[in-house]
Amino acid sequence: MKFDLTIALADRPGELIRALEPIAKNGGNIISIIHEREKPSDAFVPVSLVVDFPSKWNLRKTIEDLKRLGVAIIRSEEIIDTTRVTAILIGSVDIKRLAEAGIRNVKIVGFEVSAPTSKDACLKLELEIPTEHVEEALDDIRRIAKAENALLLSPI
C-alpha cells in the first residue's frame, strides 16, 4: 500500500537520515522523496515521501516512532492507484439512477449523452476506479445495465 507521508524536519544536518530509520525499521520501501528546502518555515523543512508499506499498521507504527523522535507529521494518507475507464451504455439509462445505485469505488468524472429521448439513447461515462477494483466495478455496472435492459460496452 502506498502512502503519502509528509514530515517536518529541523533544518539541521543528519535530521533526514534520523527520520528515515523508523520507516525502514517498519518495513517501508521509499518510492520517492522530495526535500522541499525552498519552503522552510520556522527553521523546519517539509519533506514529502511516497512510501510503500505492507499495511496501514506499519504506517501507524512508523508515525508513532517518528513522533517519539520529535518529528512532526504534516500529512499521512493512502495513495489510491486509480484507472480511468470509458464505458458506453446503449438503452434508456438514467445517469441519476446510475449515480444513485452507488457503484462501489466508482467516481463518475464525466459523461456525454446522445439521443437522450430514444430507447437506444447512448450514455458515455468517464469513470475513475481504483485499479484493483476495475473488474468488480464493471461487473456491478454490467448488472445495473442488464436490469435496465441496456447494453454495456466496456473496454477490452
Place this chain on the structure above:
Amino acid sequence: MKVILVGFGFIGRGLVKTFHEKLDKIRILDREFKLVGVSDSRGYLYDEDGLDLEKLADVKRLSEYPNEYREGGSAEELIEKGNADLMVETTPTNIKNGEPGLTFMRKALSEGIHVVTSNKGPLVVAFRDLTMLAEKNGCHLLYEGTVAGAVPIFSLVRECLQGDKIRRISGILNGTTNYILSRMYFEGTSFELALKEAQERGITERDSSYDVDGIDAACKVVILANALMNRNVKFEDVERTGIRRITQEAVSLAKKSNFAIKLVGTIDRRIEVAPKLVPINHPLCVHGTLNAVYIETDLAKELTLVGYGAGKETVSAVLNDVLTVMKRTQVENHKSWKRSRA
C-alpha cells in the same frame, strides 16, 4: 499418402484446385500423395489410383467429373472403402449436433485415419471426445481452418509457444461483423445499411444471425478455450451479445474518445463474445473483414496475429494441416523403420 475429401463446397473445391496447383511441392514431401476419393451430399467419386486433379479442379459438381459418380453413395462408405491415410473434412458447420461432420470424423478416427477439418461444428459439440478418440487410435486431428481462417493460431501455439502458458486470448473472430462495424465507423452508416451491404457482397452467412448475434464467434471461442487453454467449455458457457443494438450514435461517441466498437471474443475470467471498446491504437483494432487474435502468455507476453478469417484464404490453413500430417507420419514411419532394424 492416400487422401479422401469429404465435402465439395467452397473450401473443398478450393482445396482440390490448390492440390492441383501445388502438386509438385506436395510431392516433394510425399511422392505417393494422391487424392483417391471425394464425396458430396449426394454421392462420391473413388479411384484407388488417384483422381485426376486437373479434371476435378474444373468441375463445380462431382457428377460432372468424367468417371463413375456413385450417386447415392455416402461419405461413410467412402471412408470404409477408401483405405485412406487422411480424411479432409469440409462439410458445412452445424453447431446444434455437429452433423454430418461429427459422424464422419468419428468414423475416420475409429478406423485409424488422420483427420484435417475446417468444420467448427463437430469441434464445438464434441472437442474432448474427438481429441481422445484421435489419441486412442494414434491419429492426428488438425483443425487450423476452423478459427480465424488463414491465421495460423493453433500451429503457432503448437510449434512456437510450447513452453508458454496462455493466460488470456481475445480476438476479432468474425470478419462479417468487423466489416459492418468498420463501415459504421468510417462511413457513418447505420447498422441496418451496413448489414445490407455485407449481404450484397456475399460475406454473410445465409442466416445473418449466425454472424451478427455472435454465434460464429462464440463457436470459435469454444474451440480456442478447449484447444489452447485446456478448458472444458461448451457453447452454452459463452456469454454472448451480438452487435444488433450498436447504433451510429454509440460508434460516434466511442470514436470521439479514440475507441472503435468491435465484436470481441475473450477467454479469461469470463468467456464471452460481446461488443467492446477497442482503443484505436491497440493491435486488435483491425478493420474491414480482417480477423485478429491477441494472445497473452506468461513468457512471450503479448502476441497479435492478423489475417483473413474466411473465404478462399482458409484453404491455406487446411493445406498446411495436410502437409503437417504428412511430415509427422513420415517421422513416425522413419522411427518404426529404425525400430524394426534394431
